[in-house]
Structures are given as C-alpha cells and as structure tokens.
Amino acid sequence: MITAAALCPLPPLLHPAVTGRDPVLPELRAACAEVAGRLARDEPELIIVIGPADATGAWDTGSRLDPSRYASGIARTGRRSLPLSLGLGAMLLDQAGYRRPRVLQAVSSDEPAEACVRLGAELAGSGRRTALLVMGDGTARRTLKAPGYLDPRAAAFDTTIESAVRDGELIRLQRLDEKLARELMVTGRPAWQVLAGALGARQPVTEVRYCDAPFGVGYLVTYLRPPTGADAVP
Numbered sequence: 615m616i617t618a619a620a621l622c623p624l625p626p627l628l629h630p631a632v633t634g635r636d637p638v639l640p641e642l643r644a645a646c647a648e649v650a651g652r653l654a655r656d657e658p659e660l661i662i663v664i665g666p667a668d669a670t671g672a673w674d675t676g677s678r679l680d681p682s683r684y685a686s687g688i689a690r691t692g693r694r695s696l697p698l699s700l701g702l703g704a705m706l707l708d709q710a711g712y713r714r715p716r717v718l719q720a721v722s723s724d725e726p727a728e729a730c731v732r733l734g735a736e737l738a739g740s741g742r743r744t745a746l747l748v749m750g751d752g753t754a755r756r757t758l759k760a761p762g763y764l765d766p767r768a769a770a771f772d773t774t775i776e777s778a779v780r781d782g783e784l785i786r787l788q789r790l791d792e793k794l795a796r797e798l799m800v801t802g803r804p805a806w807q808v809l810a811g812a813l814g815a816r817q818p819v820t821e822v823r824y825c826d827a828p829f830g831v832g833y834l835v836t837y838l839r840p841p842t843g844a845d846a847v848p
Contacts, residue, residue, distance in 0.1 A: 616738050616812050616840060617658050619746040620649035621779065622706065623833035624665065624699045624801065626684035645824035645835040650706035650747060652837055658745040660715045661707060662737055664805045665699020665749035667720035670733070673700055675716050699749040699805070706747065721804040727788055730804045734811025748809045750802020752832020760830020762799045771798055772832035775806070776825055779836050782817040784810040800832075816840050 627638045628646060637643055653661055679701020682688040696704065700718045707716060719737065721730060738744065752772040755765035771794065778786040787810045795803040824835035 615741070615743055617743050617745050618653055618656050618840075619748060619809060619813070619818070619838040620653050621748050621750070621802075621806075621809075621834055621836040621838070622646045622649065622703070623751045623831075623835070624702050624749045625751070625829075625831070625833070626681070626698065626702075628702050629679065629681045629684070629705060631681040631688055632685040639828055642824055642826075642828070642833060642835070646706055647709060648823055649835055649837045650712075651710040653745045653747060654707065654710040654712035656745060658714070659742040660717065660740070661712060661745045661747060662717040662719055663700055663703035663707070663747045663749065664719050664721060664737075664808050665697060665703055666723045666801050666804050667697035667699060668722065669720065670722040670725055670729075671720055673697075673718040673720060675704075675718055677701075677704075677718070679705065699801070703747045703749045719808075721808055723801065723804060725804045727790070727792060727807050730807035731788055731811030734808040735814065737808070738812040738814070746809060746812060748802075748805050750800075750805040752800055752802060752827070752834060754799035754801075754831045756827040756832060757830035762830075764830075765798055767794065768798050768832070769827075771795070771800065772827065772834075775802075775832070776822070776834060779820055779834065779838075780822055782820050782838070784813055784818070785815070802834075813838075813840065
C-alpha cells in the first residue's frame with residue numbers, strides 16, 4: 615500500500631560536497647528536504663527511491679553517490695557509485711534521519727511506458743506501508759543557456775507535467791510522448807511513469823513546493839498522498 619510519495623529533481627548541486635559552504639538554489643534544497651522529511655516522519659515500513667539510470671534494477675542500499683563525478687577537487691572514493699538519481703534520493707533520506715528499510719530502484723531511461731507502469735504496480739503490491747521518493751528532472755532545453763539549448767516545445771512539456779501532478783491526474787503521465795521526452799532531455803519520464811503505475815487510478819492530493827527552471831532545466835518538488843475519506847467532497 616502506498617502511503618505517500620514525493621517528487622524531487624536530481625541536479626548534482628543538491629549534494630553539499632558539490633557546492634560547498636555556499637549552497638546554490640537554497641529554496642530548491644529546502645523544498646527537497648521538506649518533502650523527504652515528511653516521508654520519513656510518516657514512518658512507513660519502507661521507502662522506495664525510484665530514479666532513472668542506465669539499466670532497470672535494485673541497487674545495494676549500502677551504496678552511496680560519489681560526488682567527485684560531478685565536481686573537481688573532490689577526492690575519488692574508489693567505490694562503485696550509485697546513479698545520480700538514487701544517490702541523491704538516498705542522501706535526502708539520510709539527511710531526514712530516515713533509518714527504516716529502503717529500496718533503491720533504478721529504472722532504465724529507455725524503459726517503455728508499459729514496463730514502467732507495470733513496475734510501479736509491482737512495487738505497490740508488496741502489502742507493506744510504502745512511501746515513494748521519485749527522482750527526475752523535466753526538460754533541459756528551456757533557455758539559450760540550458761544544457762540542451764533552447765527548444766520552444768520545452769516549456770509546454772513541463773507545463774503538462776506540472777498540471778498533471780497539481781491536478782493529481784497521474785494517469786496523464788503514462789501518456790507522455792517518449793520520443794519528445796528524449797529530444798527535450800527529460801530524465802524524469804520513466805520514474806514518473808513508475809509512480810503513476812504505483813498509484814493506479816487513485817487521484818492523490820498534491821502539494822507543489824517548488825516549480826521553476828533555473829539553468830534552463832525544469833525542476834518540480836511535490837508531496838503527494840493518496841486520497842482518504844476526509845478528502846471526499848461533501
């Protein structure tokens with residue numbers, strides 16, 4: 615049973631070792647810390663971190679991200695690094711003080727929507743009180759200085775994602791254009807579709823804590839919880 619979920623982006627600058635004492639985008643960091651903290655305080659039996667990677671599969675929960683891959687001047691650990699998405703997700707849980715069981719679930723960036731939705735349904739069917747921390751960026755082509763340069767289609771794509779999340783209509787995420795997502799450098803597409811599969815037809819109550827495109831990349835931070843009887847319209 616899914617008790618709650620959170621969406622966070624995955625810029626390396628979220629890691630303190632990358633930016634040092636002068637944190638970049640403190641509002642983004644604070645929003646990510648807030649939603650991860652809420653997941654931890656809900657005390658689920660399990661939190662699953664879901665994020666895009668080269669291949670689909672679970673990673674060792676004792677693994678950590680090697681920040682030296684994203685910043686010069688940091689000594690390499692010599693250990694196998696988690697994918698960025700899972701490493702940042704694990705870091706957010708550590709910072710929130712979460713010490714209960716966790717799963718680090720990677721989903722291939724090339725995984726088709728049907729497989730992502732099926733994986734989400736499998737993760738939700740464990741019978742345990744489970745929360746999800748879903749990592750992924752929107753488009754990376756919002757401005758001339760964006761990683762992928764400016765694409766006039768990018769803003770509309772990000773708006774589609776934001777609208778689906780704000781409205782709690784995650785089934786719309788299952789229908790995202792995979793080819794267009796690749797062209798716009800959207801890393802979050804497979805992870806969001808896993809989330810949509812996990813929640814199924816339920817329309818969650820959502821709270822968007824951050825939505826902007828610094829550096830020309832779409833970042834969305836949201837807390838979601840499945841509806842309860844108290845959410846019913848009288």
